[in-house]
Amino acid sequence: MASLPIPSGGPLPLRRPTLRDVAALAGVSFKTVSRVVNGEPGVSPDVMSRVRSAADTLGYRPNAAATALRRADRRTATFGVLLEDAGNPFFATLLRGVEDVARQRGVAVFASSTDLDRDRERDMTAAFGARQVDALIIAPTESSAQHLHRALAEGARIVLVDRPVEGLTAPVVLIDNQRGAREGVEHVIAHGHRRIGYIGRDPSIFTSRGRYAGYVDALEAAGIAIDPSLVRLEGGTRTSAQAQVEALLDLADPPTALFTAQDIITMTAVSVLQRRGLSDSVALVGFDDFELADLLRPGITVVAQDPRRIGALAAELALDPVSSGVHLVPTRLIPRGSGEIPAP
Amino acid sequence: MASLPIPSGGPLPLRRPTLRDVAALAGVSFKTVSRVVNGEPGVSPDVMSRVRSAADTLGYRPNAAATALRRADRRTATFGVLLEDAGNPFFATLLRGVEDVARQRGVAVFASSTDLDRDRERDMTAAFGARQVDALIIAPTESSAQHLHRALAEGARIVLVDRPVEGLTAPVVLIDNQRGAREGVEHVIAHGHRRIGYIGRDPSIFTSRGRYAGYVDALEAAGIAIDPSLVRLEGGTRTSAQAQVEALLDLADPPTALFTAQDIITMTAVSVLQRRGLSDSVALVGFDDFELADLLRPGITVVAQDPRRIGALAAELALDPVSSGVHLVPTRLIPRGSGEIPAP
DNA sequence: CGAGATCTTGACAACGTTGTCGTGAAGGCT
DNA sequence: AGCCTTCACGACAACGTTGTCAAGATCTCG
Numbered sequence: 001m002a003s004l005p006i007p008s009g010g011p012l013p014l015r016r017p018t019l020r021d022v023a024a025l026a027g028v029s030f031k032t033v034s035r036v037v038n039g040e041p042g043v044s045p046d047v048m049s050r051v052r053s054a055a056d057t058l059g060y061r062p063n064a065a066a067t068a069l070r071r072a073d074r075r076t077a078t079f080g081v082l083l084e085d086a087g088n089p090f091f092a093t094l095l096r097g098v099e100d101v102a103r104q105r106g107v108a109v110f111a112s113s114t115d116l117d118r119d120r121e122r123d124m125t126a127a128f129g130a131r132q133v134d135a136l137i138i139a140p141t142e143s144s145a146q147h148l149h150r151a152l153a154e155g156a157r158i159v160l161v162d163r164p165v166e167g168l169t170a171p172v173v174l175i176d177n178q179r180g181a182r183e184g185v186e187h188v189i190a191h192g193h194r195r196i197g198y199i200g201r202d203p204s205i206f207t208s209r210g211r212y213a214g215y216v217d218a219l220e221a222a223g224i225a226i227d228p229s230l231v232r233l234e235g236g237t238r239t240s241a242q243a244q245v246e247a248l249l250d251l252a253d254p255p256t257a258l259f260t261a262q263d264i265i266t267m268t269a270v271s272v273l274q275r276r277g278l279s280d281s282v283a284l285v286g287f288d289d290f291e292l293a294d295l296l297r298p299g300i301t302v303v304a305q306d307p308r309r310i311g312a313l314a315a316e317l318a319l320d321p322v323s324s325g326v327h328l329v330p331t332r333l334i335p336r337g338s339g340e341i342p343a344p
Numbered sequence: 345m346a347s348l349p350i351p352s353g354g355p356l357p358l359r360r361p362t363l364r365d366v367a368a369l370a371g372v373s374f375k376t377v378s379r380v381v382n383g384e385p386g387v388s389p390d391v392m393s394r395v396r397s398a399a400d401t402l403g404y405r406p407n408a409a410a411t412a413l414r415r416a417d418r419r420t421a422t423f424g425v426l427l428e429d430a431g432n433p434f435f436a437t438l439l440r441g442v443e444d445v446a447r448q449r450g451v452a453v454f455a456s457s458t459d460l461d462r463d464r465e466r467d468m469t470a471a472f473g474a475r476q477v478d479a480l481i482i483a484p485t486e487s488s489a490q491h492l493h494r495a496l497a498e499g500a501r502i503v504l505v506d507r508p509v510e511g512l513t514a515p516v517v518l519i520d521n522q523r524g525a526r527e528g529v530e531h532v533i534a535h536g537h538r539r540i541g542y543i544g545r546d547p548s549i550f551t552s553r554g555r556y557a558g559y560v561d562a563l564e565a566a567g568i569a570i571d572p573s574l575v576r577l578e579g580g581t582r583t584s585a586q587a588q589v590e591a592l593l594d595l596a597d598p599p600t601a602l603f604t605a606q607d608i609i610t611m612t613a614v615s616v617l618q619r620r621g622l623s624d625s626v627a628l629v630g631f632d633d634f635e636l637a638d639l640l641r642p643g644i645t646v647v648a649q650d651p652r653r654i655g656a657l658a659a660e661l662a663l664d665p666v667s668s669g670v671h672l673v674p675t676r677l678i679p680r681g682s683g684e685i686p687a688p
Numbered sequence: 689c690g691a692g693a694t695c696t697t698g699a700c701a702a703c704g705t706t707g708t709c710g711t712g713a714a715g716g717c718t
Numbered sequence: 719a720g721c722c723t724t725c726a727c728g729a730c731a732a733c734g735t736t737g738t739c740a741a742g743a744t745c746t747c748g
Contacts, residue, residue: 015499016498016499018703018704018705019704019705020704028727028728029727029728029729030704030705030728031706031707031727031728031729031730032726032727032728034704034705034706035726035727038706042725042726042727043726043727044725044726044727047726047727059494059498061470061473061474062474062704062705063413063474063476063703063704063705064409064474064475064476065408065409065410065412065413065420065475065476065703065704065705066409066413066703066704066705066706066733067704067705067706068409068705068733069407069409069410069413069703069704069705069706069732069733069734069735070704070705070706070707070732070733071705071706071707071733072706072707076409078475080452085440086430086436086439086440086443086455087433087436087437087439087440087652088436089431089433089436089635092430092431092432092433092436092439093431095430095431095436095455096429096430096431096457099430099455099456099457103456103464103468106471108424108454108456108468108471108472108475109454109455109456110452110453110454110455111430111439111443111453111454111455112443112447112452112453113440113443120447124447124452126405127450127452128452129405130405130406130407130408131408131409131422131452132407132408132409150403154360154403155359155360267635267636267639270639271638271639274639274641290635290636291433291611291634291635291636292611292634292635292636292640294615295611295614295615295618295640296636296639296640297618297641308431362733362734362735363734363735364734372697372698373697373698373699374698374734374735375697375698375699375700375736375737376696376697376698378734378735378736379697382736385695386695386696386697387696387697388695388696388697391696391697406734406735407733407734407735409733409734409735410703410733410734410735410736411734411735411736412703412735413702413703413704413705413733413734413735413736414702414703414734414735414736414737415703415735415736415737416703416736416737
């Protein structure tokens with residue numbers, strides 16, 4: 001039984017210990033150490049405990065790069081998550097949901113923001129691909145199709161969140177935008193409103209299309225004709241959202257209720273209504289919940305998503321090699337006051 | 345010049361192309377391809393362009409695991425970021441700041457949340473270590489010291505954010521909690537207040553200590569004696585924060601102004617004040633800015649941090665192998681109404 | 689024109705691990 | 719006792735890359 005002098009007590013060596021170091025200390029071959037570390041059968045209890053204690057003494061931890069390089073199944077226990085903006089509360093919470101599930105399974109998570117920039121998305125897809133992620137969880141844009149197809153062809157596993165990509169064979173986690181919006185609009189209709197303004201984002205965005213369709217559904221079901229002057233689809237930024245809200249309120253026959261199709265737009269609408277002193281007279285329902293919506297006066301009625309659940313579900317799908325199809329996470333209408341203001 | 349049959353037009357092969365595949369197609373040795381890919385000198389223009397086009401045709405991308413394994417400098421172009429909660433707006437924005445800088449340098453970022461759980465922090469430190477991150481950016485807890493020392497000894501680069509770790513030789517990015525809090529409290533003193541309540545978190549947390557010290561500084565400088573009944577240090581959760589605010593307001597001689605030492609506490613205080621109809625009579629200044637603080641009535645005056653800047657700076661320090669020392673990111677007092685309510 | 693310097697390229701080892709196969713010892717069975 | 723199986727372990731190749739070294743071709747200069 002060979003026994004090498006090892007440093008003990010003093011600072012650990014700068015080079016991290018390898019299988020060979022542990023093997024030398026335990027007096028076995030490095031392959032045996034590999035077996036113990038990976039829990040493979042065929043090691044006697046005696047040797048096993050000797051190896052264990054040697055590994056502990058040296059503080060051995062396997063080198064992930066070497067493992068990834070050698071393993072037959074090519075697993076790296078790593079996910080890549082590609083979102084619009086990890087600083088945005090919605091996506092931050094979604095990321096947190098992914099992480100919760102991933103951690104339990106020993107999977108580490110790369111995160112990156114694209115700001116909807118197509119080149120950045122492509123670059124990060126490549127960067128994650130080079131790092132051999134087991135799965136890529138991505139909130140795609142319309143232009144994602146190309147590099148995602150390519151990534152799929154290279155054997156990557158892909159899970160889409162928030163938006164689908166047409167023609168891409170990959171599991172998708174979505175919410176029912178249309179139904180959620182419809183319920184929100186029906187809510188104000190139930191309180192007597194018939195002139196309901198809609199402020200959303202560009203219909204080139206998948207979620208925007210669904211939400212607008214829900215608005216249309218609700219009005220049609222109630223027998224209310226769509227007034228195009230009440231529909232504003234350029235609320236993409238705070239500035240433009242504000243302009244759109246102002247424009248609606250400046251109409252000769254302004255809406256008595258507003259449906260805002262995204263959190264940023266909702267917040268902007270709150271601000272404009274407050275400044276004009278209309279908070280208590282114009283009804284407001286927004287898509288997406290946001291922190292403090294319940295502290296405003298009146299509280300803001302919203303159609304809430306559950307981003308943490310979305311992320312968690314996406315991670316589960318990413319872990320399951322045979323998952324596929326469209327998975328819907330339900331939305332929930334939360335009445336808080338602003339949506340219950342009756343029509344005049 | 346050897347020329348192998350390669351699939352063209354059809355779907356890309358499942359196995360990703362390697363240096364050898366590119367070399368075969370270009371009719372050179374794989375080492376030459378390596379040189380071209382890494383931009384090493386000593387390759388003739390002719391060969392270089394042949395290799396380039398072969399690499400393009402096959403869609404070659406280097407295998408990060410192999411590179412990490414072989415490189416002399418052991419660089420993986422990967423950071424690990426370990427935060428309290430990636431879903432919390434403060435940390436989410438900080439993460440975003442890290443990412444911005446990292447992306448520009450081609451560095452991918454692992455993110456993980458600890459929820460202040462010591463075991464999780466240890467596990468993730470190990471997981472990131474196994475994946476050979478170039479640097480670990482971490483918001484440490486009091487109990488981080490052990491595994492961080494160990495990680496340092498194993499050659500990891502560490503950058504601390506938000507909180508230092510005593511005795512650990514690593515660059516730190518902090519804000520001046522004491523000064524920020526002092527300015528906030530001085531602000532309400534300037535508006536005539538002398539009975540100023542303080543609601544903070546447990547002083548075992550580094551930031552809490554500094555903020556409380558700032559409160560004490562401001563009062564002392566103004567010649568106001570500290571009234572222990574106005575100081576509450578158990579505002580760690582929403583529930584307990586609420587209880588503390590209620591308790592302060594229930595005093596026989598209640599404070600005329602509140603200083604809340606963290607965003608969650610501030611939001612809770614807003615809620616309590618609103619419910620009691622005191623929003624316009626009790627002054628409020630909070631530490632940490634938060635979305636919608638300006639939409640509340642009155643707007644909430646805050647001592648704002650710049651988490652994105654903190655993250656970006658941490659990433660820069662992580663990239664610089666000789667960085668060290670304490671780096672302070674300034675705070676900023678933002679008056680919005682609640683802090684300017686005069687004393688009765 | 690010859691000797692040395694430089695330039696371009698390739699052969700090969702090595703990184704730390706997993707997968708395959710081989711080998712000697714112990715055990716089971718007739 | 720002799721043979722076959724099982725068990726425990728080791729030797730070695732391989733993963734895809736970078737680093738080292740050497741070899742041949744070309745260039746430089748007296």
